[in-house]
Amino acid sequence: MKLEGRKIAGGNARGEALVAAMGVSFFGGVDPETGVVVERGHDLYGQSIAGRVLVFPTGKGSTVGSYTLYRLKQAGNAPAAIVNSDCETIIAVGCIIAEIPCIDHIPIDQIQTGQCVSVDADEGILEVFNVGPT
Amino acid sequence: MELTAEQQTMLDGRYGHATQKAMQILVALGTIYNAQRMIPVSSVQIAGVSFDNLGVAGLQFLTEMAQGGGKARVLTTLNPAGMDLENWSALGISPEFARDQQRVIEAFASMGVVTTCTCTPYLAGNLPHYGEHIAWAESSAVCYANSVIGARTNREGGPSALAAALTGCTPAYGMHLEGERLPTITFSVDADILMQPDQHDPHRTHVFGALGKWIGEKLESLPGRRVPFIRGIPGASLEALKSFCASLATYGGVALFHMQDVTPEAAQYAPPADTIEITQAEIEAATGSLNDRAGTNVDFVSLGCPHLSIREIARIAELLAGKQVRKEFWITTARPTKQIADQMGYTQIIEASGAKFAVDTCCVVAPIKGRFTAMATDSAKACYYAYAKNKFKTVFMPFDQVVLEAL
Numbered sequence: 001m002k003l004e005g006r007k008i009a010g011g012n013a014r015g016e017a018l019v020a021a022m023g024v025s026f027f028g029g030v031d032p033e034t035g036v037v038v039e040r041g042h043d044l045y046g047q048s049i050a051g052r053v054l055v056f057p058t059g060k061g062s063t064v065g066s067y068t069l070y071r072l073k074q075a076g077n078a079p080a081a082i083v084n085s086d087c088e089t090i091i092a093v094g095c096i097i098a099e100i101p102c103i104d105h106i107p108i109d110q111i112q113t114g115q116c117v118s119v120d121a122d123e124g125i126l127e128v129f130n131v132g133p134t
Numbered sequence: 135m136e137l138t139a140e141q142q143t144m145l146d147g148r149y150g151h152a153t154q155k156a157m158q159i160l161v162a163l164g165t166i167y168n169a170q171r172m173i174p175v176s177s178v179q180i181a182g183v184s185f186d187n188l189g190v191a192g193l194q195f196l197t198e199m200a201q202g203g204g205k206a207r208v209l210t211t212l213n214p215a216g217m218d219l220e221n222w223s224a225l226g227i228s229p230e231f232a233r234d235q236q237r238v239i240e241a242f243a244s245m246g247v248v249t250t251c252t253c254t255p256y257l258a259g260n261l262p263h264y265g266e267h268i269a270w271a272e273s274s275a276v277c278y279a280n281s282v283i284g285a286r287t288n289r290e291g292g293p294s295a296l297a298a299a300l301t302g303c304t305p306a307y308g309m310h311l312e313g314e315r316l317p318t319i320t321f322s323v324d325a326d327i328l329m330q331p332d333q334h335d336p337h338r339t340h341v342f343g344a345l346g347k348w349i350g351e352k353l354e355s356l357p358g359r360r361v362p363f364i365r366g367i368p369g370a371s372l373e374a375l376k377s378f379c380a381s382l383a384t385y386g387g388v389a390l391f392h393m394q395d396v397t398p399e400a401a402q403y404a405p406p407a408d409t410i411e412i413t414q415a416e417i418e419a420a421t422g423s424l425n426d427r428a429g430t431n432v433d434f435v436s437l438g439c440p441h442l443s444i445r446e447i448a449r450i451a452e453l454l455a456g457k458q459v460r461k462e463f464w465i466t467t468a469r470p471t472k473q474i475a476d477q478m479g480y481t482q483i484i485e486a487s488g489a490k491f492a493v494d495t496c497c498v499v500a501p502i503k504g505r506f507t508a509m510a511t512d513s514a515k516a517c518y519y520a521y522a523k524n525k526f527k528t529v530f531m532p533f534d535q536v537v538l539e540a541l
Contacts, residue, residue, distance in 0.1 A: 008162050032191065063291040064187060071191030092162040093293045096155060097195055104166075 001128040003106050005083075007121050008092050011101035013081035014118040017111050017128075018052040020044045025061025026068035026094065035077030053117050054079035055108050059091035069094030081119040083108060083126055135164045135305070136171045144301055152204030152245075156297035163294060164305030172303040173310055177209050177262045177285075179255050180247065180299065181271030182292025184216035184499035185235040192292075193234060196241040199296065206246040207302035211260040213272045214441070214466075214496045215239060215251040225464070225492055231501055247299065251494040252468035254376060254441040256283065259470065264398055267310055269298030273383035274376065274440050274515065280390040282375050284398040286310045289389050309389055317363035317392050319356070320405040321349055324366055325414040335512070335532035336449055337373035341417065343514030344530075346378040348420040350386025352410060359387075363405050365394040366412075376440045380515035424517045424530035432529055434506035435459075435540040436497040438466030439516035444474045446533070451480035453537045454487040462506065463489040463540040466496040489540065498523070510539040 021043050024030070029039035035050035050072075059065065069091075072078040078100055082091060087104035095102035101121035111117065116129040137145065145161065147154040160172065182188055188196070216235050217227040227235075243249050250258045253272050256279065262268045264284040270276050271290040279285040288308040290298065298304045308314055327341055335341055353360055370378070370393070382388040392400040437450065442465065450465060465484060467475075472493045475481045481491065492500070497509065498519040508527035509520045517528040531539065 006165065008165065009158070032189075064182075064189075064192075066291070066293055067182075067189060067191040067195060070195050071189070074191065074194060087162075087166055089163060089166065089291060089294070092166055093159055093291065096158045096162055097293060 001110070003110060003126045004124060005103045005105035005126065006124045008087045008104055009095035009100060009102040010122045011099065012120050013053060013101045015051055015053045015080040017113055017115045017117045018044065018047065018049060018054050019108065019111055019113045020056040022056070023058050023060040024056045025059070026065035027062040029061060030068060030072070032068045032071040033075050033077065035072055049079045050077035051080050053081045053083060053119060055083040055111050057085045057108065059088045061090070063090050065090045066094035066097060069100060070098040073098035073100065081121065083119065135161055135169060141172055141301070141303065150203035152199040152202030153300050155199070155202070156204065156300040159294055159297040160301060160303065160305055164307070167305060167307040169305035169307040171306050173267050173306040174302060175208060175267050175269045175298050175304050177260055177266065177268040178206070178295055178299040179211055179213065179260065179270035179272050179275055180292060180295045181213040183213045183238060183251060185231060185238055186216040186499060186501040188238060193238055196238060200241040200244045204245045204300045206299040208299060209260055210247045210299040211255045211258065212242060212247060212249055212251045214253055214499050215494050216500050217495050218492050219251070219494045221491070221493070225490065227501070250468055250470060252441050253496065254468060257441070257443060257471060258468040269295055269304040271295040274380035276389055277379035277383045278376060280309055281379065281392065281397050315361065315390060315399065317361045317403050317406050319360045319362055320409040321362050321364045321412055322366055322409055323364065323412045325412065325417055327414050327417060329368055332532060334534040336534065337371045337446065339373050339377040340512045340532040342370065342374040342378040343381045343512065344417050344420040346381025347385045347424070347514045348412065348416050350382045350384065350388060353386040353388060362388065362391045363400070363403060364391055365405055367393055367396060370396055373443055373446060377513060380440050380513065384515040384518050421530060424514055424528055430508040430527045432508045432510045432539055433461060434509040434526065435461050435463040435536060436466065436509055436511050436516060437533070437536055439496055439498060439511065439513035441496065442467040442471065444471055447471065447475045447480050448478070449533070450537055451483040453534060454489060455483050457487050457541055459488040459540040461540045464492040464497060465489055466492045469493050510536050512536050
């Protein structure tokens with residue numbers, strides 16, 4: 001299955017999808033060294049975003065979150081790519097400075113955690129390779 | 135987005151890595167906000183300067199941009215840093231923090247940024263004119279530039295402001311478009327407190343801060359983004375307006391307001407029919423809400439949020455002459471303003487009292503979390519961050535009473 005959206009930050013990535021129903025705040029919501037989600041009550045609480053294709057509706061929280069994405073990248077624990085319904089400025093700026101591929105305008109309800117996906121951010125395309133656990 | 139040949143060249147990387155990354159940031163923002171093109175800017179104000187906010191990652195990013203050959207193409211100034219760049223030791227800042235903060239400043243300086251660290255760039259040599267397109271971060275200065283000056287800027291973040299500095303442009307959306315600047319709601323103020331002078335609140339910073347909080351919170355409670363049109367204000371000093379802007383931006387995320395007979399664009403518009411009335415009771419309620427954590431002994435007194443004007447420093451000197459303060463008292467201002475105070479002899483009088491200048495920094499961005507119990511201030515904005523970021527109780531008082539609280 002191919003889903004088409006638009007480019008926010010260029011590049012290519014392939015990995016296992018990790019899908020959140022809730023918005024993500026990188027500042028305060030994700031441990032900047034380990035990539036584990038630490039926001040209490042979040043549907044990804046306790047899970048690591050490192051190396052995953054992270055799929056969520058939109059960003060939220062402090063603008064310092066852009067720098068958290070940069071720090072995650074330096075620590076080797078950034079997501080492989082970010083896929084949003086509607087990208088906002090914190091995530092967009094963070095992905096560009098950290099060089100994380102990012103696309104938005106994707107119907108994210110068609111992606112499930114555990115599926116293998118590839119992101120061609122320059123073309124704004126996400127491809128799902130197999131069906132995840134049901 | 136449609137880019138000019140030169141903008142496309144920047145995006146292609148022929149001006150170096152830093153300029154390329156800067157243009158990528160601006161194109162991404164333009165995409166998100168459906169901008170058709172870039173618009174040239176002539177002035178930039180960068181936020182994200184305090185190492186307390188930037189952290190290691192922010193410093194690494196700025197260093198990468200500096201090493202990547204980034205150079206400011208337009209007049210660019212900085213927000214307050216996390217410390218007085220000269221007198222940090224006397225203010226209790228650690229040598230480790232000072233070293234990292236200096237690295238931040240050096241990265242900006244090597245990119246050709248003017249390193250005056252202030253939230254009032256318009257008092258320190260970065261003053262745009264009416265109608266000028268600029269890219270400013272620092273929410274209080276954005277509100278002041280759009281509303282009081284009539285310049286055009288969105289509420290930029292640290293990286294997007296730096297990107298504008300390195301490329302000399304910003305995506306044309308939001309406050310840069312005339313249609314987005316129309317007032318959409320009226321606030322009609324009818325309060326005696328604004329009509330007469332108050333001997334304890336010489337420039338009305340306290341009462342305008344309270345008014346800004348009330349309007350800001352009201353706007354936050356309404357759906358969508360509104361541009362307020364404010365009427366019933368008999369006049370306002372520069373100091374009142376800077377306090378009002380800081381408060382409106384902190385509590386309501388406001389980028390632009392129009393104030394009848396005060397701000398330059400107000401005369402173009404009729405007040406929108408959708409009207410909210412404000413009486414003295416509302417202003418008093420806003421004042422009280424910033425004081426409800428009182429009852430603890432004040433151990434920290436702070437004036438200068440936003441940074442003090444020379445007139446305000448003169449008033450502090452007048453009140454402190456021949457007296458001794460008994461509490462930690464920070465007077466925060468821009469270095470150029472402090473230099474005027476030196477020349478006028480105000481600095482000597484103030485320092486003889488035991489009060490301390492904290493230049494280049496402020497009580498919002500310095501690393502002072504948990505260092506004090508309760509802070510006295512005339513600033514509604516400072517109350518917000520004292521409580522939320524630094525875990526202090528707050529006592530919100532008129533300017534002169536804040537000075538007297540230190541004695």
